[in-house]
Amino acid sequence: MQIGEAARRAGLTVKTVRYYANIGMVTPRQNMVTGYRDYAEGDVAKLQFVGKARKFDFSVEECRELLGLYEDRNRPSREVKAMTLKKIDEIDRRLAELQSLKDELSGLASACDGDNRPDCPILNALSGK
Amino acid sequence: MQIGEAARRAGLTVKTVRYYANIGMVTPRQNMVTGYRDYAEGDVAKLQFVGKARKFDFSVEECRELLGLYEDRNRPSREVKAMTLKKIDEIDRRLAELQSLKDELSGLASACDGDNRPDCPILNALSGK
DNA sequence: GTAAGCCTTCCCCCAAGGGGAAGGTAAAGG
DNA sequence: CCTTTACCTTCCCCTTGGGGGAAGGCTTAC
Numbered sequence: 675m676q677i678g679e680a681a682r683r684a685g686l687t688v689k690t691v692r693y694y695a696n697i698g699m700v701t702p703r704q705n706m707v708t709g710y711r712d713y714a715e716g717d718v719a720k721l722q723f724v725g726k727a728r729k730f731d732f733s734v735e736e737c738r739e740l741l742g743l744y745e746d747r748n749r750p751s752r753e754v755k756a757m758t759l760k761k762i763d764e765i766d767r768r769l770a771e772l773q774s775l776k777d778e779l780s781g782l783a784s785a786c787d788g789d790n791r792p793d794c795p796i797l798n799a800l801s802g803k
Numbered sequence: 804m805q806i807g808e809a810a811r812r813a814g815l816t817v818k819t820v821r822y823y824a825n826i827g828m829v830t831p832r833q834n835m836v837t838g839y840r841d842y843a844e845g846d847v848a849k850l851q852f853v854g855k856a857r858k859f860d861f862s863v864e865e866c867r868e869l870l871g872l873y874e875d876r877n878r879p880s881r882e883v884k885a886m887t888l889k890k891i892d893e894i895d896r897r898l899a900e901l902q903s904l905k906d907e908l909s910g911l912a913s914a915c916d917g918d919n920r921p922d923c924p925i926l927n928a929l930s931g932k
Numbered sequence: 933g934t935a936a937g938c939c940t941t942c943c944c945c946c947a948a949g950g951g952g953a954a955g956g957t958a959a960a961g962g
Numbered sequence: 963c964c965t966t967t968a969c970c971t972t973c974c975c976c977t978t979g980g981g982g983g984a985a986g987g988c989t990t991a992c
Binding site: 719744749751762765768775776787792793 | 848851852856860869872873876877878879880881883884885887888890894895901902904905908909911912915916919920921922923924926929930
């Protein structure tokens, strides 16, 4: 099938699918007559796989690894689990960062009257006063 | 002072400070003899201000706005508070996203034995089986 | 004399594609 | 048969916030 249908079925944009072909992540055959990319069912499955993994915040490089594991019928599930736990760890760290950021900003916001007067604790904090 | 000292005092890299000059965020005078950027005390204060705001996850464009408010001695604190609340809102949304992501990944990870066998619920989930 | 330590501009690089131009092709409608 | 529409292709620039490094110019210290 052509790239448009493959993209629709994978829930991705044509641009994205073409990008994945360019970086060698999901490489369809080429129709020798038209020069168009020719996607097989297996390619669509891979695209869907990558699409989901991306939604789970795996980077493109990580997706490439996961795809390798996905295609290897004999890989140990240990490797996949390790990547997943690592990703969970990253998310945890990012959560903590964002939470502390939010706490600080909330503290500043609640100290600020937010009225028409120029005095502003938020700006004072940012300027180190 | 020269850019190196200004950067040190603001806790930023020279590259970053030069970047801020290029995009017109903190624009020092120019030493007409050497052609070097010439930073005044006020410039360093602005650099520090921007550095802190960036740590609070404000984008460069938002920093530019905040800097404008910071320099306007008559601005109402209302505007600054509004930006801060908006930023808190963004952080909240991102927190929720990450949390649900983490929940899903955690569910998958705990369903996966992580042993040497090839069967892997994580890959199964990603491939939609 | 030259090495060190500043500074300058200039250009390419990252992630993960998006937007759009220019041009080729295929099927459907009039 | 001709044209419109809907595909597809490659190519190049754009995004965020700078990092890395080259090539060149300066002063100062040894």
